[in-house]
Amino acid sequence: GETQALQITLKKGSGDSQFTIESKDQTDGTWRRHAEGKLCPPSRERKTYDLPALLEAFHTHPKITGVETSGGYITTGARWNNIKELRVGEEECLVHVGLSDAYREEAAEYHYHPAMLDNAVNIAIRSIDDQLYLPFYYQEIRVYGRIPADIYSVVRRQDSGQGHQTATFDIDILNPAGEVLAEIEGYTIKQVQAWKSAGMYYAKDWIVQDGTAFPDVDREISRETVAVFTGEGEIADRLLEQIRSQYGQVIEISGGEWHSREDYQPWLERLQAGKVGTVIHLAGLSEREIETKADLDEAGERGFYSLYSLLDGLFVQRSSGDLKLILVCDEANQVTGEEAGLHPHHGCLLGLGKVAREEFPQVHIRLVDVDRLTPPDRIVNEFSLREAPYQVAYRNGQRYVERLKEAPLEPDEGHPGLQEGGVYVITGGTGGLGLEIGKQMSRMSRVKLHLIGRRELPAREHWAEIVAAGAGEQRVRQIAAIQEMERNGAEVQL
Numbered sequence: 001g002e003t004q005a006l007q008i009t010l011k012k013g014s015g016d017s018q019f020t021i022e023s024k025d026q027t028d029g030t031w032r033r034h035a036e037g038k039l040c041p042p043s044r045e046r047k048t049y050d051l052p053a054l055l056e057a058f059h060t061h062p063k064i065t066g067v068e069t070s071g072g073y074i075t076t077g078a079r080w081n082n083i084k085e086l087r088v089g090e091e092e093c094l095v096h097v098g099l100s101d102a103y104r105e106e107a108a109e110y111h112y113h114p115a116m117l118d119n120a121v122n123i124a125i126r127s128i129d130d131q132l133y134l135p136f137y138y139q140e141i142r143v144y145g146r147i148p149a150d151i152y153s154v155v156r157r158q159d160s161g162q163g164h165q166t167a168t169f170d171i172d173i174l175n176p177a178g179e180v181l182a183e184i185e186g187y188t189i190k191q192v193q194a195w196k197s198a199g200m201y202y203a204k205d206w207i208v209q210d211g212t213a214f215p216d217v218d219r220e221i222s223r224e225t226v227a228v229f230t231g232e233g234e235i236a237d238r239l240l241e242q243i244r245s246q247y248g249q250v251i252e253i254s255g256g257e258w259h260s261r262e263d264y265q266p267w268l269e270r271l272q273a274g275k276v277g278t279v280i281h282l283a284g285l286s287e288r289e290i291e292t293k294a295d296l297d298e299a300g301e302r303g304f305y306s307l308y309s310l311l312d313g314l315f316v317q318r319s320s321g322d323l324k325l326i327l328v329c330d331e332a333n334q335v336t337g338e339e340a341g342l343h344p345h346h347g348c349l350l351g352l353g354k355v356a357r358e359e360f361p362q363v364h365i366r367l368v369d370v371d372r373l374t375p376p377d378r379i380v381n382e383f384s385l386r387e388a389p390y391q392v393a394y395r396n397g398q399r400y401v402e403r404l405k406e407a408p409l410e411p412d413e414g415h416p417g418l419q420e421g422g423v424y425v426i427t428g429g430t431g432g433l434g435l436e437i438g439k440q441m442s443r444m445s446r447v448k449l450h451l452i453g454r455r456e457l458p459a460r461e462h463w464a465e466i467v468a469a470g471a472g473e474q475r476v477r478q479i480a481a482i483q484e485m486e487r488n489g490a491e492v493q494l
């Protein structure tokens, strides 16, 4: 039911002409470019085919005849029901496309009937797999004549495309006499994520993944030298004991000892010289519960900052070879809901480790979130796995991995939601997300919003002048958003 404005622009040059295809964006009125290309006279002789021989060489493919042609993802009208036959050969296929009786006359109105050309080239899409592919790129199309109501299309895959999200084809379109009407070279289709109506929201979930099957445990660990940043308390002690009994040689470093890149330098050199392949970071473990800010700072020093300094040291030692770095923390995540107590401050260690994985490709960082009910040998076995997700958790002896599960977010009747006249403080409220949230809240209720940022906004009496002058895109956006909130009935304080 929507009307879209589309424009095709042709720019004539002396030899070649350029064309662009654009549609108008309904929100801001700008033209969006969808395709561009160059037009020129064909530079080579067209091929010819012996169609009867070709038909003979290929065998018919019963599955596709008469079925929906777009893989079930795109709904098309009756004109698209034009695939009369599909024949497949060794590495190519031959499709017979013909308009049905009701639409045959239309062929005369077009040089290239859209529904016919679409199926003649996009049969390629059907030949790949069940994913949704969309047309992406034509390297070259050589056009020799208009197409009649019946055509044949020979589709040949150009690339092996294994493991890629694109596939490239060469396509020849013939008339029933075997004359080539168009040659398409390098037609590429690209896989896209199929849109689904479900699955708008997702939540983190933990599932049990069998901890008994460790097919790829590195059996060599009994000879390996490992470095351990020691922690405090029962879990740390039991794990250290287990590490001592399983690994060949253990270099122990007291967790709280070093605080800077310089502190780590001699140790990292020793690590390199001693061919230490694994570092186990138990320093974040302690028995102490966090009750004060000083406790939190201290836990940060042991966990996050010791990892930070270690990574900082590694940063200047980039030449060091592959290193496995295992971070251990206790009850950082709510996995079963039966944790004795949660330790969300480990989130800093978890986050830093995750980012460091991207920064240090030669350091294989993993995090294991443990509890005191899991036998230490299980946990230490986990350290030697070669292939495992970044984060796993052990609770009550069982191994858990994370996954995303669909979260149905229904409105909660019992929850009052936004209160009319209520005061809401949005920290970072003058930033990109803050302004959007403020606008949305103002649409939902007449609220009082306090938007907090670092930099002061200019006084209101200057706003009109700033907007008129278009002075600073960000400023103008902030002012427009605040004015929208106020138009919606919100009181906004900055």
Ligand SMILES: NC(=O)c1ccc[n+]([C@@H]2O[C@H](COP(=O)([O-])OP(=O)(O)OC[C@H]3O[C@@H](n4cnc5c(N)ncnc54)[C@H](OP(=O)(O)O)[C@@H]3O)[C@@H](O)[C@H]2O)c1
Pocket: 427, 428, 429, 430, 431, 432, 433, 434, 452, 453, 454, 455, 456
């Ligand atoms: N945008 C996204 O797609 C996205 C996605 C995921 C997560 N996030 C996270 O969500 C947060 C907000 O994102 P955003 O895109 O809205 O960022 P943004 O446009 O940079 O806005 C940040 C806001 O925070 C304020 N701010 C920064 N440091 C502050 C401080 N020390 N004290 C008080 N206010 C301070 C800024 O004020 P001034 O402008 O006055 O400095 C600004 O209002 C960020 O933490 C971001 O990493 C964003």
